[in-house]
Amino acid sequence: MTTSPLDRAADSFAAELARHRTGRGLSKKQLATMMGFDPSYVSHVEGRRHRPTEDFARRAEAVLEASGAIWQRYREYDDLRHARSLPAHREPPQPGQWMPPGTGLIVEREHATLTHTGDDYHCVIRRELYNAGTEPVTRYLARVAVDRYPNDPGRSNLHHREHPLTFAELQLNALRDDAGEQEPMHWRAKHDRDAFKEIWLLFENADRRFPLYPGHRATIEYSYRVGRDKWGTWFQRAVRLPTRHLAVRLDLPADLDPQVWGAETSLSSEEGPLRTPVARQNVDGRAVFDWKTEDPPLNARYRMQWRFRAQPGTESEHPDTPTRVRASDRMREFGIVQRGADLLRQPSHQFDLPRQESAAREIVDRLNTALARLDELHPFRKGVGIAAPQLGIDWAAAVVRPPDRTADPVVLLNPRVVDAAPDTDEQYEGCLSFFDHRGLVPRPLRLDVEHSRWDGSRIITSFEFGMARLVAHEVDHLEGRLYVDRMTPGVPLVPVEEYRETGQPWRY
Incomplete structure (x- = not known):
């Protein structure tokens, strides 16, 4: 028997609630007490016997400090329940309405640009942030991942063990931009692996600190470079914070005749094609590909891939031509x-x-x-x-x-x-x-x-x-x-x- 989208949305809410409750080490009774509900109610919601309410979702989000995950699952369920759609002329809700108090950091807009410069790839990420939490934000986590041969994990792992990605080659730069006034941001490494880096972007520099306070906005921008021999022909954006607008641009050499496509995955579905097409324009010898989406679900992943049809020579001679053999x-x-x-x-x-x-x-x-x-x-x-x-x-x-x-x-x-x-x-x-x-x-x-x-x-x-x-x-x-x-x-x-x-x- 198949389940309806509404049932699946309710199941996703219950799963998100259970994941955060168990992650906090709380029993259902303890959570219910902290939320001010009857102890049986949490059990009934997680057991899919009761559907969630707005009040329940807001309290669960605040108590479990789920960074908006529980609240967004509720919004997805509630939108299906009412079959609501915003008229084209209507302004989107403000962050304070969009997420309950205590949500934490929100990405109002993200624009990611990847440029193929010939010898390397140059990535620029620009994010407009809003602090919907109750504490100042003093750092932001950025990630850089490479995979030279994404369809051949054994070969890729060996390649990156022999040619590890280094912080020095990234040439990482970060800044905070407030109405045109820019402040450089210091950064600190969190994880350093052969093909994966995690970096704390700090809301401070040698001159001063500039935390993002509750109710305030700031735009941060960071950039880095990775050599063509390490990057691979793919670029991915993962939604780890509540996000309202996400846009991706690929800027590739037109003379290589690039062909671009994409795929997406989420909590409720396996990999499938992008729901909206990628738009192409040619500008001064460059092939520019743009794609965007609104209100992407938390933990969704959007992956852009490409191949160069005019790349001379054979696959084995030119690493920019992707391997077509999947691991399976x-x-x-x-x-x-x-x-x-x-x-x-x-x-x-x-x-x-x-x-x-x-x-x-x-x-x-x-x-x-x-x-x-x-x-x-x-x-x-x-x-x-x-x-x-x-x-x-x-x-x-x-x-x-x-x-x-x-x-x-x-x-x-x-x-x-x-x-x-x-x-x-x-x-x-x-x-x-x-x-x-x-x-x-x-x-x-x-x-x-x-x-x-x-x-x-x-x-x-x-x-x-x-x-x-x-x-x-x-x-x-x-x-x-x-x-x-x-x-x-x-x-x-x-x-x-x-x-x-x-x-x-x-x-x-």
Whole structure:
């Protein structure tokens, strides 16, 4: 049975509420008390038995300090409920009306320009900010991410390990602009990784401090450069704060005959095309592409991609021509059954051991061989597992290789979970059958699994932390489940080219 857009919007609100409540370590009863509601009411809203009200959404937003996320989910639900549309002549609401008090920082307008200069890419981000919170804002978080080969994560990770992005080459500049009066902004590094930088832009410089006070506005602008050998043919904007207007411009050499397209993802949908077209104009030998959107949802991602049709030579000689092979296509070529196949949704057949021992051993050998060959395609620093259905084999066998490569792989025959710890955590998982994305999946920190030996006897093995997660993932495969079935409703998948933890172990 399909659900209506209104039902999906209510589900997104409930998921956002639950995510922030659990993130604050509050029970439903504690949250209800802080909001001034009956304890059962929060439970009913999260359980989708009650629809949210404006008063409930405002109080939840203020108590949980959700940076506008809860309130925006409510607005999306309420707009659908009333099927409202603003007349063209009507002015948009002011920030104080648009978001409740205590929301925090709001982006009224963002304009991002990326210019291909020949040897590098020059990026300029301009944001008009409004402080709808109750405290002065003293810093703003900026991010720079590169991915040289976005459709080939293994190759891209290796490239950036050998040629890491550096702060020095970024030539980062930032300023605050108040009615034409400009103040340079100092900055401080937060995260420094091979292909990813996080930077605090500070509302201060050597001469003075200039915080953004509640109820005040300011425009900030920052720019940086990245060499063509590190950038890749894509540019993305992610909506991390409530935003009213977002515009993107790509300024590319016209003589290379660029072709531009885009895609978007959000909390409620997987990747799809941009809802509005990209406009092109030619100006003085440049091909200028413009795209914009109004009221983008929080956590939405808008990705612009391009190729140069007039680029001379071959793909292998000219890195600006994008790789056309998706990560999932490489796995499919390798022989891994991909998401959408009926076999991945069916419970696997149980072995009759020891009668079928030789068949079981043959299947396990094929699984071990596949794992060894997969190392050529991708680094699996967190460990890796593979289940027989992923090779098109409808039998209950899986092999899990621990992160410690010196440890022996775990063979699971006819496995069944018999106990799990009540304590859980959320970590990102990937799947060989769904390799274009990563997803945040809650799993128990300990898992007790009963499984068969070759002679047919049964044994219970206890797994903890990362191994518990790996084993749970493979047992799910044998029961016809994928990790997306375990994700909290409303939590978005992350495209593999945006995932920055490849090659890093899970953290416990």
